[in-house]
Amino acid sequence: MIDMHDLKATLDDRAGRAPDPDEVLAGAMTLVDRRRKRRTAIGAAAAAVMTSGALITGVAVLRGDLRDGGYVSPAGPPGPAQPTTSRPWLPFSVGWMPQGYQLVRWHTGPRGAGLEYGAGPGSAGISARLDNVDKSVGEPVTPNGEQVPVDINGASGTLIRDTEFHRVAIYWQWAPGQRAVVYGKNPVAENTLLAVARSLTRQQSKPAGPTPVVTVPAAYPHVEVWSNGELDGGAQVSLCDHPMFDPNTQPSNSICVYVTVGGGPPPSRVLAHTPEVPEQWLTEETTHAGIPMRTTKERYGVLRVLDPGHWVTVALVGKRGMIDTTLPFGRAVLLDLAASVKIG
Amino acid sequence: MDVEFEQFARQRLPGLVRFAAALTGDRELAQDLVQDALAKAHRRWSVVRAADHPDLYLRRMVVNGYLSWRRRWYQRTVEPASDSGVLDRGRVDDPAGRVADADQIATLLTKLTKPQRVAIVLRFFEERTDEEIAEVLGCAPATVRSHVHRGLRALRVRADAQTAREVAP
Numbered sequence: 001m002i003d004m005h006d007l008k009a010t011l012d013d014r015a016g017r018a019p020d021p022d023e024v025l026a027g028a029m030t031l032v033d034r035r036r037k038r039r040t041a042i043g044a045a046a047a048a049v050m051t052s053g054a055l056i057t058g059v060a061v062l063r064g065d066l067r068d069g070g071y072v073s074p075a076g077p078p079g080p081a082q083p084t085t086s087r088p089w090l091p092f093s094v095g096w097m098p099q100g101y102q103l104v105r106w107h108t109g110p111r112g113a114g115l116e117y118g119a120g121p122g123s124a125g126i127s128a129r130l131d132n133v134d135k136s137v138g139e140p141v142t143p144n145g146e147q148v149p150v151d152i153n154g155a156s157g158t159l160i161r162d163t164e165f166h167r168v169a170i171y172w173q174w175a176p177g178q179r180a181v182v183y184g185k186n187p188v189a190e191n192t193l194l195a196v197a198r199s200l201t202r203q204q205s206k207p208a209g210p211t212p213v214v215t216v217p218a219a220y221p222h223v224e225v226w227s228n229g230e231l232d233g234g235a236q237v238s239l240c241d242h243p244m245f246d247p248n249t250q251p252s253n254s255i256c257v258y259v260t261v262g263g264g265p266p267p268s269r270v271l272a273h274t275p276e277v278p279e280q281w282l283t284e285e286t287t288h289a290g291i292p293m294r295t296t297k298e299r300y301g302v303l304r305v306l307d308p309g310h311w312v313t314v315a316l317v318g319k320r321g322m323i324d325t326t327l328p329f330g331r332a333v334l335l336d337l338a339a340s341v342k343i344g
Numbered sequence: 345m346d347v348e349f350e351q352f353a354r355q356r357l358p359g360l361v362r363f364a365a366a367l368t369g370d371r372e373l374a375q376d377l378v379q380d381a382l383a384k385a386h387r388r389w390s391v392v393r394a395a396d397h398p399d400l401y402l403r404r405m406v407v408n409g410y411l412s413w414r415r416r417w418y419q420r421t422v423e424p425a426s427d428s429g430v431l432d433r434g435r436v437d438d439p440a441g442r443v444a445d446a447d448q449i450a451t452l453l454t455k456l457t458k459p460q461r462v463a464i465v466l467r468f469f470e471e472r473t474d475e476e477i478a479e480v481l482g483c484a485p486a487t488v489r490s491h492v493h494r495g496l497r498a499l500r501v502r503a504d505a506q507t508a509r510e511v512a513p
Contacts, residue, residue, distance in 0.1 A: 004468070007499065010449040011366045011469040018365035019375035021357035025350065027375065028382035 088211045088225040088237075088344075090115065092180075094128050095199030098192055101126060106207045109224030110243045112178075115207070124186045126196055133179045145169075152180075152197050159190065170197045212237055212261045212312070215340035217333050220257055234262040238317075239337075255318035255326050259337060266311040270301030280315070288335040299331045304338040314338045349386055352393070356402060357382075364406050366469045367462060369450060381405035397479065404480045407462050452499045459483075460495035467492050 090106065090113045101117040104125070108114075114129025145162035150170060157172030166187035174180040182197040207227060212235050216223055220239035227235035240256040269281045280296040282303045287293065294303040300323060301315035314334045316323050323330070357378070364374035384405055385392045395401040453461060459481055466472040466480060474485040481488065 006449060007464075008468055010453075011465060014369045014450070015362040015366040015469065017369075017371050017374075018358075018361040019371050019378070021354070021361055024361055024375050024378050025353055025357060025382065027379040028353070028386070029346075029350075031379060031383035032386045 088207060088213075088227075090205045090207060091202075092128075092130055092174075093201045093203045093205040094196065095201055096195060097126065097199075098196075103208050105226070105228050107224070107226045109238075110222060111224075124184065124188050126188055126193065127181075127183045128196060128200060129181050129183075130174055131179045131181060133177060150194060150197075152194075157197070159194070161190070168193050170194065172197075211235065211344050212259060213342045213344035214239070214259050214337060217257075217337070219333065220255075234260065236260045253318075253322055255316065255322045255330075257314060257330075257334065257337060258317050259312060259314050259341060261306070261310065261312045261341065261343070263310050266303055266305050267313060270296065270303070270313045270315045282313075286335075289339040291339050293335065293338055295334075299327070299334065302334045302338040304341070306341070306343065310343070312338060312341045314341075348393075349389055352398070353382055353385075356399060359399070360402055360406065363403060363465065363470060364410075367406075367410060367465045369453070377406050377409045380409050397476070400476055400479050403466070404482070407480055410462070411458050449499065456495050456498055457491075460491045460498070463488055463491035464495045464499070 088108055090108055092113070094115060097117055098119075100119050101124075102119075104116045104118045106113075106115045110132065112129055112131040114127055116125065116127040118125045145160040145167075148159045148161060150157045150159045150172075152170070152172045155172045157170055160167075160169045160171075162168070167183070167185045168188060168190055169181060169183045170193055171179055171181045180197070180200060182193055182200070184193040184196075211227065212225070214237050216239055220241055222240040222243045224238045224240075225235065226238075237259040238256050239259065240254060242254040267282070280298075280301050282294040282296055282301065284295045284297060284299070285292070286295055291304060295301065301313060303311060303313050305311050314337045316326060316330055316334065318326070360381075361374060361378055364378050365371060368374050368377065381402055385402060392398055392401055453464075456464065462481060463477055466477045472480075474488045477488045477492075478485045481491075
């Protein structure tokens, strides 16, 4: 049994990890500005279209483009898969990191790629990432602070010094449409951060530790990978029919498959990704490609035990209506995916 | 308007981010939720400003974001197992009945439904009344009592007699 005191202490402890209010406010105002710009763009384009006498069609197209982030939705349900194998990699390498820093998490996907290192819970942290700036939702990492020009191996960069919250960020153009950001907190010395920034190279790298390797169905070609560095800490691959570069413009008819691998006891349910299905218990035994698996009753989700210490779940994510439309062929996709997962 | 809104937000943000962090157990998700809530509050500023309880209005926005399935689209990190939501590892039994530590409680919190979790956090972290929690969740106070009661039972909290009476459905 738990004492009420323990519960309150746990909640207090979680609250102690709250984000910085100034950072949150700055982020919110960035969202506000973006919405304003979008409204202005819609208004201007609508006026232009009205002039041309094609109001209805023009505005419909424009709104569709904005909502879908400029991507065209598939004409129909996904067709037969022409699978390819996805092995996570990062499009850059970090050549140097101060002693004592361990990889905490990494990600790679259409929005960019990044690595995060930490010197221990609540201690200094350094992250290095590449943002696809024309696609990323990420804005300047520390909006408030003194800006100083710096040289990064011949490229002009900017160092932002946020003395109030002991943060430093360095960013520079990595390639056309791509920005490199190196960020330090709690605190990290500027010279240390500059040395990390200057050590970045264009050599591809495979993240440390085991990584999930999946066979990507042709219907869900947009792949994003998040990992806590070690397999036992968990990793997730999302495979989507639309690219997920901007949550504000994510089309509502998108559907994804989340492949989650982890260590320890296998879960008894997969997460419900739609409000109409509160939870999905893995109750049904089945075999696919000779591999024993467990599925939810409606087969929204699949569990496969990879080895005695590791497991993978595969689940459809999207609105209930889209899932129902997808299920007739989606079930086979889920089972194929679960069967294809390997630890690379 | 922006100056007035920023003053309003600055006053309320410290409590709001702590609430979001207590609810999610995840700094980045908390930041994401509060940022979105503030952006929406800015858009509906005239309504928020005129609300009887602006604090509760903001919390309702945060909670709506938390309950929204669309949040999943851009939940950016794979969270540690303690409060995953994504990496659900199933029930962790405590057959010995020993006093659970913080990690165990955090794990147990993941077993609650989201409305139960919201109700527990508002009740025992923010010490809100049933009526206030009902306003945030958009349900009846009796439903709140049920969420809290079931939530505590799932958490296996040894509630004292007074608490048990207060939360019994």
